Amino acid sequence: MANCPPSSQFEDQSPKPSSPGYPLEVTVNEESPGPSAPWAGSGPLPRCPCWKRKLAAAFPEDVEDQPAAEAQDVWVVESVCELKMTLKRQRVSSVLPEHHEVFNRMLEDPVVKRFLAWDKKMKVSDKYLLSMVIAYFSRAGLFPWQYQRIHFFIALYLANDMEEDNQAPKQAIFSFLYGKNRSQRPLFHKLRFQFLRSMGWKTRVTLEECEKIQAFDPELWVWGRDRALFS
Numbered sequence: 001m002a003n004c005p006p007s008s009q010f011e012d013q014s015p016k017p018s019s020p021g022y023p024l025e026v027t028v029n030e031e032s033p034g035p036s037a038p039w040a041g042s043g044p045l046p047r048c049p050c051w052k053r054k055l056a057a058a059f060p061e062d063v064e065d066q067p068a069a070e071a072q073d074v075w076v077v078e079s080v081c082e083l084k085m086t087l088k089r090q091r092v093s094s095v096l097p098e099h100h101e102v103f104n105r106m107l108e109d110p111v112v113k114r115f116l117a118w119d120k121k122m123k124v125s126d127k128y129l130l131s132m133v134i135a136y137f138s139r140a141g142l143f144p145w146q147y148q149r150i151h152f153f154i155a156l157y158l159a160n161d162m163e164e165d166n167q168a169p170k171q172a173i174f175s176f177l178y179g180k181n182r183s184q185r186p187l188f189h190k191l192r193f194q195f196l197r198s199m200g201w202k203t204r205v206t207l208e209e210c211e212k213i214q215a216f217d218p219e220l221w222v223w224g225r226d227r228a229l230f231s
Contacts, residue, residue, distance in 0.1 A: 094139065095138040095216075099137045101144065102144050102147045104220070106149065111149055111176055112153075115153075115172075116222070119169075122225045122230065124160060126227040127210075127222060127227075128163070128210045129160060129163065132155070133155040133156055134213050135205045136158060136195075136205075139199040140155075141199075154191055154192050154195050155195070156170075157170055157192060158195070158196065162203045
């Protein structure tokens with residue numbers, strides 16, 4: 001029986017059959033997205049049917065009708081064996097370098113710095129939750145200069161909604177943003193739903209996506225925020 005070494009990944013070139021007159025048999029293996037982070041929680045929030053308001057100043061109207069960017073799937077050849085070819089679907093991330101630049105700029109914000117220093121045990125801001133912040137920035141569709149401190153905390157809040165069973169620690173976000181003033185919390189939640197809407201309500205981020213985001217700049221200090229060290 002002939003050996004079937006895996007071929008290199010190529011998209012436009014198809015292998016020629018060894019015997020003329022016989023069609024090339026193609027086997028498609030569709031890979032489902034990888035598992036979420038180990039502490040995966042519930043799925044994304046459902047679309048609110050009564051939501052009809054336009055985006056606030058932080059979310060311009062020209063962004064409202066734009067579809068949220070998301071990872072795209074491409075098909076690549078995984079292996080070739082005689083007249084059989086196996087295809088594998090790979091996910092191409094929508095995260096761009098400018099989204100990493102926005103995140104790095106947020107890390108220099110004094111309130112963000114104090115918050116990360118306070119969360120010593122990474123209950124709200126471990127490396128995977130912070131990776132999700134970058135993923136959400138890429139899906140929201142804002143221009144890099146439009147992202148502000150509030151967007152960092154909204155994205156982190158949503159990441160905790162998606163992945164954490166214990167929701168209590170994320171309430172500290174309000175203390176760092178507003179102190180003891182509780183009157184601003186309804187505005188935060190309004191902006192949170194607007195941010196969700198701009199993302200197309202796509203909140204799930206796989207473990208593979210988080211690791212790819214961290215691999216873009218592996219020396220960034222926040223990727224050392226490993227919650228497992230405190231288990």
